[in-house]
Amino acid sequence: MKSNIKNRLKKKKNKLSSKSGLPSESMVYVGEEREEKVSIKLLNYDSSVLEECELNKSETIDSYIQKDNVTWIMVNGIHDSNKVQDICNYYKIHPLIQEDILNTHQRTKIEEFDDYIFITFKHLYFSEQQQSIETEQISAILGQNWLLSFQETDSSLFDEIINRIQTSKGTIRHRNADFLLYKILDSAVDQYFVLIDKISDMVEDIEEETMYYPNNKTSFKIQGIKKELMVLSKHILPMREAMNKIETGGSDLIDKKIINYFKDVHDHTLQAYETIENHRSLLSDLMNIYFTTTSNKLNQVMKVLTIISTIFIPLSFLTGVFGMNFTHFPGLDNPYGYYYFWSIVILIFIGMIVYFRKKQWF
Numbered sequence: 001m002k003s004n005i006k007n008r009l010k011k012k013k014n015k016l017s018s019k020s021g022l023p024s025e026s027m028v029y030v031g032e033e034r035e036e037k038v039s040i041k042l043l044n045y046d047s048s049v050l051e052e053c054e055l056n057k058s059e060t061i062d063s064y065i066q067k068d069n070v071t072w073i074m075v076n077g078i079h080d081s082n083k084v085q086d087i088c089n090y091y092k093i094h095p096l097i098q099e100d101i102l103n104t105h106q107r108t109k110i111e112e113f114d115d116y117i118f119i120t121f122k123h124l125y126f127s128e129q130q131q132s133i134e135t136e137q138i139s140a141i142l143g144q145n146w147l148l149s150f151q152e153t154d155s156s157l158f159d160e161i162i163n164r165i166q167t168s169k170g171t172i173r174h175r176n177a178d179f180l181l182y183k184i185l186d187s188a189v190d191q192y193f194v195l196i197d198k199i200s201d202m203v204e205d206i207e208e209e210t211m212y213y214p215n216n217k218t219s220f221k222i223q224g225i226k227k228e229l230m231v232l233s234k235h236i237l238p239m240r241e242a243m244n245k246i247e248t249g250g251s252d253l254i255d256k257k258i259i260n261y262f263k264d265v266h267d268h269t270l271q272a273y274e275t276i277e278n279h280r281s282l283l284s285d286l287m288n289i290y291f292t293t294t295s296n297k298l299n300q301v302m303k304v305l306t307i308i309s310t311i312f313i314p315l316s317f318l319t320g321v322f323g324m325n326f327t328h329f330p331g332l333d334n335p336y337g338y339y340y341f342w343s344i345v346i347l348i349f350i351g352m353i354v355y356f357r358k359k360q361w362f
Contacts, residue, residue: 027084027085029078042054042071049069074151075087075148078139107238118139122138123136133232135235142177142253149184186264186268199232199279206225207286225279229283230280236272315349
């Protein structure tokens with residue numbers, strides 16, 4: 001287990017340092033090593049027409065770029081930097097933006113240009129295998145009637161959106177590319193609430209455990225949940241900032257009527273962030289309660305041991321006195337001496353118990 005963690009940290013360190021010493025605009029993939037093939041899917045649609053195809057060469061885009069329909073190009077897998085570069089060069093995307101797409105450790109952000117808007121964010125999901133929150137970087141570039149999306153794997157984030165386009169559900173087929181960007185961001189934020197609900201259940205369980213039957217593992221469980229909340233907070237806060245920038249940016253690529261939809265996403269990120277902060281505050285309180293409860297239990301144990309020790313101190317003294325090996329000892333020849341001794345011991349024991357009770361020591 002420890003060796004696997006060390007190997008993972010070492011691998012991550014090597015990846016982060018892979019661009020060290022290289023000039024800017026270097027097209028180097030920074031992320032987890034992957035072997036699966038990169039796929040590029042194209043969706044071209046409007047209210048009445050839908051075309052789907054797999055792209056093998058960027059030149060295929062020529063037949064779609066001049067149309068008024070919405071063109072959505074999905075790149076599943078960014079570990080092949082050449083394919084990413086080909087698509088971006090075709091749309092004349094700035095090399096620094098291409099560099100950001102290939103770097104999976106980017107912070108969520110949005111950048112506006114004359115001809116397009118670039119946004120990168122994290123798709124968060126819970127891994128049942130790892131029993132932890134995992135992240136996947138998603139990058140999107142919005143143009144006049146087109147949208148490029150780049151994701152590390154063929155995840156399920158876009159499944160519902162694609163299904164709505166294919167079945168013409170809702171209004172997405174009647175909208176422009178800016179609405180498609182909204183749906184992508186909205187789907188990502190919806191995943192935040194899925195994770196928050198899951199963590200909320202964990203918080204309720206740990207709260208009950210802390211209050212009624214804490215054990216040695218309770219503090220580790222609380223700390224583990226706090227780390228998961230930290231991951232959520234780390235990515236939700238910059239997403240909120242990005243949504244706020246879209247609201248106030250006034251880009252011509254986003255219709256003013258669509259701005260209200262982005263405001264709704266911004267409100268959701270704010271709600272998610274506040275919920276996380278509430279959970280973090282509650283967990284901090286639970287940790288304090290756990291330590292207080294543990295301390296009280298320890299105090300109770302120490303109190304019992306102290307009372308027992310206090311009772312036996314005079315009894316041990318008497319035993320030591322009557323156990324001395326003197327030839328002439330008062331009461332040694334008395335036939336009732338043994339019973340007198342135990343009477344004194346019992347009276348001292350009862351007297352001390354009564355005294356402790358009056359002092360409310362137990």
